[in-house]
Amino acid sequence: MPEILPPIKSCQIINTRLDGTSYQDACDRIEQWATEKKSCYIVAANVHVVMMGYWQKDYQKIINNAALVTPDGMPLVVGLKLLGIKGQSRVYGPDLMLAWCDRAANLGIPIFLYGGTPTMLSDLEQNLKKKFPGLIIAGSHSPPFRPLTEEEELRDRQLITASGAQVVFVGLGCPKQEQWMARQQGQLSAVMIGVGAAFSFHSGHVSQSPRWMMNLGLEWLYRLIKEPKRLWRRYLINNPSFVVLFSTQLVKKLLRV
Secondary structure (H helix, E strand, C coil): CCCCCCCCEEEEECCEEEEECCHHHHHHHHHHHHHCCCCEEEEEECHHHHHHHHHCHHHHHHHHCCCEEEECCHHHHHHHHHCCCCCCCCCCHHHHHHHHHHHHHHHCCCEEEEECCHHHHHHHHHHHHHHCCCCCEEEEECCCCCCCCHHHHHHHHHHHHHHCCCEEEEECCCCHHHHHHHHHCCCCCCEEEECCCHHHHHHCCCCCCCHHHHHCCCHHHHHHHHCHHHHHHHHHHHHHHHHHHHHHHHHHHHHHC
């Protein structure tokens, strides 16, 4: 890891701050923050996250207060390139999880898994340990799907602290995971990373989109076909709205030049 990491170059897409980063850079920053025991969180942002921020001001603040906001979706990668961050690549939450687990296994930095169901967590732990033999999984916890009481949240925080984990992967789904991480900032001395559906994918409970579809920016279509009842509103309302709003942003930028 470099001793001094370069400043992060960021751009605003609609109302969301997106950071120019890579898997290597993100892992370098996680390593530094984990070593320093910094209490912070990382958001892997896709179009859904950006649009939720646009519709909900409180959620927008949570996104923009993150230590790092990665371009999780291909439309945001394209957006960053159009706004001047050349050579930007996708930094996809589930792949960032694997990249950090590889780094953590080599460095002996313990992780914690928070979210999912007990069965999913059991399968996820087995798969991660098989893929990364040196990985230290300090603990895991499946909270109830309902809103937590203050006492329950305190107990969960104490459980994570007692485990000694320096990095916490949070798989509660959007916006719940970002809201949870924001509430723990300053109270949990760990780097928290919201990874969305990564628990479902890496546990083997849900199939991932083929890589060729991801590379073409069509992962949303694959997921919509798989889960139409749950995701139709997200993709059929948010995606067109994003195109209109970001196109307007680009036109205004061109007119100012």
